Amino acid sequence: MLDEKQKNALRRWYRRPEVLEEARKQIRREYWEDLEEFVQMRCLIPLSRSADLPDYLKQKDGSALLPNLNPRNNQEAWEDATAVGWEVIEAELGVGHDDVHREIGKQQKADWAGFMKSIEERKRSREER
Secondary structure, three states, rough: OOOOOHHHHHHHHHHHHHHHHHHHHHHHOOHHHHHHHHHHOOHHHHHHHHHHHHHHHOOOOOOOOOOOOOOOOHHHHHHHHHHHHHHHHHHHOOHHHHHHHHHHHHHHHHOOOHHHHHHHHHHHHHOOO
């Protein structure tokens, strides 16, 4: 479980202008699956490169403030981190995780084939990175 210092550092991380702008773009386009992937995965990947972290995400000795946030290795820390991310997105942009799930559900019902195609496109895009 993340402590309050770690959560505050993550709040600052998610409030960076480039994060909010990307989330805003996904919301504007109604790319709900992409927004979920962004908040829950793509925003967290750079945190594994401790040498590149800003000072507020480092301990005094230079080590990473946050534990490994890979859900395969540390499910609880990842869940805490993504909850912080959604807290920030909702506070800053007015869209919460429950809202995203509702919108994804609507899109699935409206166009199942299109939804399945979007999943395949995201998988392909991840493999190319």
